[in-house]
Amino acid sequence: MTKPPHPFDALMDITTRPPAVFVRGEGSFLWDNSGKRYLDFVQGWAVNCLGHSPPCVADALAAQAKLLLTPSPAFYNAPSLKLANALVANSCFDQVFFANSGAEANEGAIKLARKYGTLHRNGAHEIISFVGGFHGRTLATMSASGKKAFEPLFEPKVPGFRKAQLNDLDSVARLINNKTVAVMLEPIQGEAGVWPATDQFLQQLRALTKQHGLLLIVDEIQTGMGRTGKLFHYDHAGIEPDIMTLGKGIGGGVPLAALLATEQASCFEHGDQGGTFNGNPLMCAAGLAVLEQVGAPAFLQATVETGRYLESELQRLSARHGLGEVRGRGLLLALDLKLPIGASIVAQAFEQGLLLNSPQPDALRFMPALNVTRDEIGAMIDGLDGILTKAGAARLVA
Numbered sequence: 001m002t003k004p005p006h007p008f009d010a011l012m013d014i015t016t017r018p019p020a021v022f023v024r025g026e027g028s029f030l031w032d033n034s035g036k037r038y039l040d041f042v043q044g045w046a047v048n049c050l051g052h053s054p055p056c057v058a059d060a061l062a063a064q065a066k067l068l069l070t071p072s073p074a075f076y077n078a079p080s081l082k083l084a085n086a087l088v089a090n091s092c093f094d095q096v097f098f099a100n101s102g103a104e105a106n107e108g109a110i111k112l113a114r115k116y117g118t119l120h121r122n123g124a125h126e127i128i129s130f131v132g133g134f135h136g137r138t139l140a141t142m143s144a145s146g147k148k149a150f151e152p153l154f155e156p157k158v159p160g161f162r163k164a165q166l167n168d169l170d171s172v173a174r175l176i177n178n179k180t181v182a183v184m185l186e187p188i189q190g191e192a193g194v195w196p197a198t199d200q201f202l203q204q205l206r207a208l209t210k211q212h213g214l215l216l217i218v219d220e221i222q223t224g225m226g227r228t229g230k231l232f233h234y235d236h237a238g239i240e241p242d243i244m245t246l247g248k249g250i251g252g253g254v255p256l257a258a259l260l261a262t263e264q265a266s267c268f269e270h271g272d273q274g275g276t277f278n279g280n281p282l283m284c285a286a287g288l289a290v291l292e293q294v295g296a297p298a299f300l301q302a303t304v305e306t307g308r309y310l311e312s313e314l315q316r317l318s319a320r321h322g323l324g325e326v327r328g329r330g331l332l333l334a335l336d337l338k339l340p341i342g343a344s345i346v347a348q349a350f351e352q353g354l355l356l357n358s359p360q361p362d363a364l365r366f367m368p369a370l371n372v373t374r375d376e377i378g379a380m381i382d383g384l385d386g387i388l389t390k391a392g393a394a395r396l397v398a
Contacts, residue, residue: 018350025052028369028376030355040355041368041380046190046222046332049249049294051369056289057252064285071281073274079284086291090231092240093260097268098279102221102247103136105257108273109184109217109243110140112259114160116215116267117181124181126160127217128172132192133185135219144184147191167201173208182215182243183208187233190222193360194327194334202237215242215265221257225249226294226370228330229304236329249370252290256283294370303370306377307331310366313381321388331372335364345387354383 008019020032028051030038040052050057064079071077084096099105110127117124129135131146142150143158164171164183172183183205189195197205209216218241223233227249234241242265247257277283293299307330314326314335324336337345342358349356357365364384368376 018347027051027054028372036353038350038353038355039376039379039383041366041372042355042357043367043369044253045248045357046227046367047248047251048253049225049227049290049370050252051371052253054252054289054293056293057254057286060285060289061254061282064282068281070277073276073278073280077279077281077284079281079288080279083284083287083291086288086295087246087258087260090291090295091244091260092234092262093244094263095261095266097259097261097273098284099247099257099259099275100255100277100283101136102219102245102257103138103141104275105221105245105247105259106135106141106144106184106219107138108259109219109245110144111273112243112261112265112268113182113184113215113217115269115272116265119267121181121213122178124179126162126177126179126181128162128164128175128180128183130166130185130189131163132166132189132195133219134189134191135184135186166195167198169201169204169208172205176208176212176214180212180214182217184217184219186219186221187223187236188228188328188332190332190365191359193363194332194365196327196329199237202234202239206237206239206241217241217243217245219245221245221247222367223329223332225290226300226303226330227332227367228328229300229307231295231300233329249294250287250290251283252286254283254286256287258287299370303330306370306372306374307333309374310368310372310377313377314366317381317385317388320385321392323388328366331366331368331370333366334359335366337362337364341391345384345391348387348390349383352383352387354380356380356384 022030023033024031030040087096114125129144133146135141135144140158144161146163162175187197218234220233224246242262244260250256311326324338327334340361342361346356346358359365
């Protein structure tokens with residue numbers, strides 16, 4: 001007798017998932033179909049910047065759904081115009097193209113840079129990116145990424161990407177030639193284990209790209225929308241890039257991303273770029289609701305203070321257990337575990353109702369909601385402290 005298929009079997013098996021089905025979320029918490037509650041310090045990989053199902057996003061979606069879902073990208077719609085103008089007003093950029101995911105926004109940035117090279121740099125098309133960088137899972141964005149695991153996949157990849165070392169300006173300068181059109185980087189390399197570009201490096205990189213007439217592209221898909229204490233991370237360094245990409249937090253939990261460019265860099269011609277659902281009013285209404293909250297100065301200041309508190313608590317935990325540095329900025333932080341025990345800690349935390357992330361075997365990454373409370377941080381620290389205490393005792397016994 002053939003067994004009926006397991007309901008999980010209908011989904012392609014593309015990652016290891018625990019056998020839990022989440023059914024509800026509110027703020028910093030998730031509930032599965034057994035009623036178990038989880039404290040979430042992953043938040044969809046920094047997607048839910050206001051926590052799970054924030055009322056402002058739910059209300060915006062409900063109201064917009066009754067008015068207009070999508071009229072086609074061939075027409076203007078009010079929410080996309082409002083959101084585009086709000087992003088321009090709050091940044092150094094002049095124009096916005098909306099997309100559905102960060103990878104799609106980065107793909108657009110790559111295309112825009114190559115178009116710029118065609119028009120203004122004698123067909124230059126190469127983009128310098130960085131070892132350890134992560135820009136998405138399309139073929140071009142995988143090619144731009146400096147993730148070791150991507151190297152053997154889906155060959156042949158898109159050519160035209162040369163890799164420099166983060167925080168090493170000479171490594172960038174050595175790669176510049178007459179085919180170079182742009183430099184592209186994450187201000188903090190999240191997937192690599194939360195490795196920040198220093199403010200000084202970003203300033204020097206901006207000067208170097210201007211010296212050579214190159215575009216500077218900042219991938220702020222993870223760092224943007226208040227994650228590091230300013231609305232956009234480039235403001236920490238006091239620079240003005242030519243192109244920026246946003247994703248994750250901009251939608252507060254719904255699929256929304258954006259490609260922003262200065263007037264000089266914005267050179268797409270009709271037919272060069274598009275997308276069926278891009279800039280649809282439903283998602284842009286959610287983005288407006290998020291920006292209104294996250295962009296408020298008092299909210300950003302609270303994020304800075306909460307980030308400092310989380311950092312100090314992680315440093316205290318590290319000192320107690322003999323671990324490594326705490327790195328990152330704002331509410332995008334990593335704890336160096338010194339040992340490849342990240343996956344084990346994540347699994348134990350899950351069993352205890354705590355969601356953590358280990359982007360590298362020897363590191364934990366923390367991406368809570370930007371409005372996470374000190375009590376919630378305390379509960380996470382207590383849970384992690386218990387797991388690390390058990391791990392330390394196990395090592396002593398061994």
